[in-house]
Amino acid sequence: MKILIIKSKDSSRFYQGNSYIRTDGIFATERFIPNLEFIINNKLIENNEAQESYFNCKSVRKIELPSTYPILIDDPSEYLPEKFEEHDLVIALGIHEDILMELPKIIKKSEGKALIVPLESREWLTKWVREKTIEECKKYNIQYAFPKPFCSxxxxxxxxxxxxxxxxxxxxxxxxxQIDKEKVIIKAEVLINTPCGNLYDIEKELCGKKLGEEAREVVARYWHKFSCLGDVHIDPEVGDTIVHIGGHIHYSAIDTSDITE
Structure with missing residues (x-):
């Protein structure tokens, strides 16, 4: 599988002024890309193609866009190539909405197959733009997902x-x-990690803890220690903060675990 990551350059925070906006590259740079690099370099995937480093890996490429734009972009194609490098899946993280809506057409032209648009902040994407982008995906027969947050x-x-x-x-x-007769965890293994990479840290701390509340407390402690980058403001669409949703998703990993004795 060939992946193309499209992200904004780093910025300290999302900012909206009178005539321009600043997009958010922090999650991609500080969480997702390092986690993907760790997975590839430590051969945690089948048929690993990376022999030295992530940036030499033929299966993953990235496009880095500016972090500051006019609020409305008249011609989004100015920021994108006419065609992308060969890929199966595009992952677009924290980019301008007008640019996002152009992606399905270019993905189709480039013989790509799918688009994932994670939403770590209510500021990343409005409901209207998401629905319009889904329409474009359907038009060009592009598979799609808009997880809010990525760990969903x-x-x-x-x-x-x-x-x-x-x-x-x-x-x-x-x-x-794996638990013993007293329901104490004697072995923990990550089957699916969060895109931010937090579960590998939690995994190391679960052994010796009792299944249930004690194990959930470990998850809570190391989720807070890792510092989720999800939006801390109420998202009107879901009636909660994205950071709060991310926390509950982490806690539920204990309750939905595959258990063996």
Whole structure:
């Protein structure tokens, strides 16, 4: 599977002024890309193609866009190539909405198959633009997912996105836990890691903890320690903050674990 990551350059925070906006590259730069690099370099995927480093890996490429734009972009094609490098899946993180809507057409032209648009902030994407982008995906027969947040990504109807979850073991977190007769965890294994990479740290701390509340407390402690980058403001569409949703997704990883004795 060939992945193309499209991200904004780093910025300290999302900012909207009178005539321009600043997009958010922090999650991609500080969380997702380092986690993907770790997965590839440590051979945590099947048929690993990386022999030295992530940036030499033929299966993953990236396009880095500016972090500051006019509020409305008259010609989004100015920021994008006419065609992308060969790929199966585009992952677009924190880019301008007008540019996002251009992606399905270019993905189709480039013989790509799927688009994932994670939403770590209510500022990344309006409901209207999401629906218009989905219309464009359907028009060009592009598979799609808009997980809010990225760690809510689950298996669904689209085979390429399912292959991504399977190959890289990324999405809604899941453990395999081996317990003894007293329900104490004697072995923990990450089956699906969060895109930010937090579950590998939690995994190391679960052994010796009792299944249930004690194990959930470990998840809570290391989720807070890792510092989720999800939006801390109420998202009107979901009636909660994205950071709060991300926390509950992490806590539920214990309750939905595969348990063996």
């Amino acid at each position: 990504l689950e298996f669904g109807e689209f085979d390429v996105i399912n292959q991504f979850i399977n190959k890289y073991r990324l999405g809604k977190p899941k453990f395999r836990l």
